Amino acid sequence: xxxxxxxxxxxxxxxxxxxxxxxxxxxxxxxxxxxxxxxxxxxxxxxxxxxxxxxxxxxxxxxxxxxxxxxxxxxxxxxxxxxxxxxxxxxxxxxxxxxxxxxxxxxxxxxxxxxxxxxxxxxxxxxxxxxxxxxxxxxxxxxxxxxxxxxxxxxxxxxxxxxxxxxxxxxxxxxxxxxxxxxxxxxxxxxxxxxxxxxxxxxxxxxxxxxxxxxxxxxxxxxxxxxxxxxxxxxxxxxxxxxxxxxxxxxxxxxxxxxxxxxxxxxxxxxxxxxxxxxxxxxxxxxxxxxxxxxxxxxxxxxxxxxxxxxxxxxxxxxxxxxxxxxxxxxxxxxxxxxxxxxxxxxxxxxxxxxxxxxxxxxxxxxxxxxxxxxxxxxxxxxxxxxxxxxxxxxxxxxxxxxxxxxxxxxxxxx
Amino acid sequence: xxxxxxxxxxxxxxxxxxxxxxxxxxxxxxxxxxxxxxxxxxxxxxxxxxxxxxxxxxxxxxxxxxxxxxxxxxxxxxxxxxxxxxxxxxxxxxxxxxxxxxxxxxxxxxxxxxxxxxxxxxxxxxxxxxxxxxxxxxxxxxxxxxxxxxxxxxxxxxxxxxxxxxxxxxxxxxxxxxxxxxxxxxxxxxxxxxxxxxxxxxxxxxxxxxxxxxxxxxxxxxxxxxxxxxxxxxxxxxxxxxxxxxxxxxxxxxxxxxxxxxxxxxxxxxxxxxxxxxxxxxxxxxxxxxxxxxxxxxxxxxxxxxxxxxxxxxxxxxxxxxxxxxxxxxxxxxxxxxxxxxxxxxxxxxxxxxxxxxxxxxxxxxxxxxxxxxxxxxxxx
Numbered sequence: 001x002x003x004x005x006x007x008x009x010x011x012x013x014x015x016x017x018x019x020x021x022x023x024x025x026x027x028x029x030x031x032x033x034x035x036x037x038x039x040x041x042x043x044x045x046x047x048x049x050x051x052x053x054x055x056x057x058x059x060x061x062x063x064x065x066x067x068x069x070x071x072x073x074x075x076x077x078x079x080x081x082x083x084x085x086x087x088x089x090x091x092x093x094x095x096x097x098x099x100x101x102x103x104x105x106x107x108x109x110x111x112x113x114x115x116x117x118x119x120x121x122x123x124x125x126x127x128x129x130x131x132x133x134x135x136x137x138x139x140x141x142x143x144x145x146x147x148x149x150x151x152x153x154x155x156x157x158x159x160x161x162x163x164x165x166x167x168x169x170x171x172x173x174x175x176x177x178x179x180x181x182x183x184x185x186x187x188x189x190x191x192x193x194x195x196x197x198x199x200x201x202x203x204x205x206x207x208x209x210x211x212x213x214x215x216x217x218x219x220x221x222x223x224x225x226x227x228x229x230x231x232x233x234x235x236x237x238x239x240x241x242x243x244x245x246x247x248x249x250x251x252x253x254x255x256x257x258x259x260x261x262x263x264x265x266x267x268x269x270x271x272x273x274x275x276x277x278x279x280x281x282x283x284x285x286x287x288x289x290x291x292x293x294x295x296x297x298x299x300x301x302x303x304x305x306x307x308x309x310x311x312x313x314x315x316x317x318x319x320x321x322x323x324x325x326x327x328x329x330x331x332x333x334x335x336x337x338x339x340x341x342x343x344x345x346x347x348x349x350x351x352x353x354x355x356x357x358x359x360x361x362x363x364x365x366x367x368x369x370x371x372x373x374x375x376x377x378x379x380x381x382x383x384x385x386x387x388x389x390x391x392x393x394x395x396x397x398x399x400x401x402x403x404x405x406x407x408x409x410x411x412x413x414x415x
Numbered sequence: 416x417x418x419x420x421x422x423x424x425x426x427x428x429x430x431x432x433x434x435x436x437x438x439x440x441x442x443x444x445x446x447x448x449x450x451x452x453x454x455x456x457x458x459x460x461x462x463x464x465x466x467x468x469x470x471x472x473x474x475x476x477x478x479x480x481x482x483x484x485x486x487x488x489x490x491x492x493x494x495x496x497x498x499x500x501x502x503x504x505x506x507x508x509x510x511x512x513x514x515x516x517x518x519x520x521x522x523x524x525x526x527x528x529x530x531x532x533x534x535x536x537x538x539x540x541x542x543x544x545x546x547x548x549x550x551x552x553x554x555x556x557x558x559x560x561x562x563x564x565x566x567x568x569x570x571x572x573x574x575x576x577x578x579x580x581x582x583x584x585x586x587x588x589x590x591x592x593x594x595x596x597x598x599x600x601x602x603x604x605x606x607x608x609x610x611x612x613x614x615x616x617x618x619x620x621x622x623x624x625x626x627x628x629x630x631x632x633x634x635x636x637x638x639x640x641x642x643x644x645x646x647x648x649x650x651x652x653x654x655x656x657x658x659x660x661x662x663x664x665x666x667x668x669x670x671x672x673x674x675x676x677x678x679x680x681x682x683x684x685x686x687x688x689x690x691x692x693x694x695x696x697x698x699x700x701x702x703x704x705x706x707x708x709x710x711x712x713x714x715x716x717x718x719x720x721x722x723x724x725x726x727x728x729x730x731x732x733x734x735x736x737x738x739x740x741x742x743x744x745x746x747x748x749x750x751x752x753x754x755x756x757x758x759x760x761x762x763x764x765x766x767x768x769x770x771x772x773x774x775x776x777x778x779x780x781x782x783x784x785x786x787x788x789x790x791x792x793x794x795x796x
Contacts, residue, residue: 157621269777270688273681273784309520310542348766349692349773384689 043121046092048399053125055234057213059175062205062339063182066168067197072139080196085405094121122178128406129171129394147249150395158377165201165263165390205339226290232335243333246363252409255398257361260369263390266355271385282381284319318381335361458483463530473541481511487529494524519543558720566662569598573658580644580651593756600709604679639699677787680717683710684780694761704758725789739779746775
């Protein structure tokens with residue numbers, strides 16, 4: 001299926017319902033130019049119909065943070081979002097946060113913490129989301145704005161949640177090609193948030209485990225397997241509209257998406273001593289080429305109906321790619337944008353505490369992620385090697401117009 | 416719970432997917448293979464080979480050909496493509512002849528020249544059974560005996576446990592719970608190969624949907640968390656039935672290959688790594704170390720059964736594995752007690768304790784994981 005390579009943001013803008021962002025023409029044209037610039041300067045435009053960091057080609061590094069909201073004062077929350085937006089615009093342009101004066105006054109602590117000074121923007125994107133709990137806080141008065149699709153994830157088969165990296169009121173996903181840049185983003189935003197939010201948990205990710213565009217080479221996850229071959233690709237505007245972008249519900253969510261995180265601990269020591277054939281049959285692909293079992297090329301469609309000489313399907317019934325495939329799930333797809341992580345050593349076992357920090361974007365978590373995980377959690381051969389230890393869901397608002405701020409729609413009357 | 420062990424390795428390695436040709440023209444002698452030859456009988460008629468379509472299982476096949484009253488058709492051939500694998504000629508009226516072939520899975524041509532009909536087909540299906548060496552036969556036999564012994568003990572120890580549950584004696588049932596666990600955990604991978612027996616006997620609470628949660632751990636939960644046997648009678652009875660079914664299956668035609676035995680040893684250690692060392696197996700009774708030792712014993716006995724098959728290739732690996740097994744038992748020793756259940760409860764272990772145990776298992780398992788490939792090599796040598 002040949003799809004023309006249209007400019008990312010332009011394709012996202014065309015045909016979408018008006019979202020009250022002013023001159024649509026300006027937005028699209030502006031973003032195309034910015035997008036072209038992005039490739040050469042390493043800077044991703046912050047403003048647009050959608051928040052960056054979703055359709056953006058997956059960068060190499062992640063710093064994800066979840067915050068608890070410590071206030072029920074609506075104005076305080078609004079002001080936080082405004083300040084966060086200002087800082088983010090500056091960071092994504094490779095600039096220091098704050099003013100010259102604010103960073104050079106010897107008697108005052110600098111506004112920007114400084115570790116990203118001299119580093120380019122490195123394709124930094126910062127994406128914000130709101131957890132279900134925010135809308136239940138009576139003082140904030142946001143109950144009427146709660147989207148129907150935003151619910152805490154139900155208990156799912158395979159859950160081994162330890163309560164440490166789960167849930168949260170506000171999330172910030174910072175991605176860039178430089179680890180220091182993503183670290184700096186979260187650190188500085190957390191600092192700006194002091195008093196209004198507290199950090200609940202955070203996760204550093206060091207290798208992208210999904211290709212989100214056709215131009216990217218499919219990366220490998222910590223199992224050594226290619227990960228993201230069949231992912232929704234951002235150039236595929238139709239798929240993005242169908243599976244990722246929200247176009248219903250409260251206006252502030254239009255052009256947004258729902259973000260699900262799952263901290264998946266991988267039992268690497270056990271995987272590493274499994275025979276190659278077992279590894280390949282667990283996933284359903286050849287390890288080195290990424291080709292589906294029974295096929296030659298990584299991008300060959302999955303031969304789900306093909307049987308081998310022994311009468312059994314070449315892709316086993318419990319293989320991960322089979323159970324996760326759109327074909328076997330009534331066409332359900334999600335946009336995966338996860339990262340590998342390691343957090344040192346599990347002191348109780350002397351083994352690596354590492355795995356996949358899974359991130360998925362979809363327009364309806366219940367119909368998409370939850371439906372998929374219900375099946376995978378029960379039947380996936382991969383379950384032998386993983387523990388789902390953390391889980392969260394957030395509503396990611398639509399994009400921001402120049403002069404606006406993230407989640408502005410939440411505070412506008414009648415949206 | 417783990418997946419079924421890898422099986423395809425054997426056939427691929429042992430035979431390289433080439434049909435074996437044995438004997439043929441001249442005599443009707445058999446190919447000298449075991450008495451398990453399949454017999455196919457054909458008649459030569461003016462039409463050609465009758466029957467026109469035949470099927471057989473992969474392995475040795477005896478072709479018996481008789482002339483059914485045809486003057487023009489006097490030959491019978493089996494071909495792969497255009498290559499004649501075996502044939503009998505000059506089977507004129509009143510005569511018969513035979514030949515044998517050992518065929519692997521595929522479609523073959525039957526040709527009776529001079530017949531009015533076109534070529535017939537012979538469809539061969541299934542896996543070619545390897546002719547095992549005496550050493551392999553002994554290894555498999557040794558392990559089968561081990562399986563049977565533990566399965567019989569499992570049944571014998573489950574019976575009084577189930578009886579105590581049904582009688583409503585919580586204290587006694589708890590006391591009797593530990594013993595059958597050891598036998599089961601020694602042979603668990605074999606149970607897993609028989610459909611859903613393993614989840615029925617050994618599932619933990621979130622392994623299966625609520626309505627299907629039964630077996631040992633449902634009873635464990637009732638005894639330790641709920642301190643009751645109320646409503647557990649059907650669960651207990653079903654458990655005994657399942658355990659007896661396992662014994663029957665093991666007694667019956669269980670086909671195991673040497674490589675599978677080696678893989679089973681590895682799976683037992685994976686069991687330890689993923690659920691015993693984390694305390695997930697015995698969530699209510701905390702008897703995980705009892706199971707832990709059972710898994711290790713099962714792995715060791717599986718390994719010892721097949722070790723002779725690789726002693727020639729890699730004697731040093733065998734020694735290292737034995738050393739590592741000893742290290743695991745030594746690491747377990749400090750936690751053994753001389754009162755029931757013979758081990759401290761999992762809840763008494765510190766991070767330092769579990770860490771040490773996990774590391775000795777990882778060390779052993781890393782070496783043991785090299786064994787299956789060695790066994791396969793040894794068999795095809």
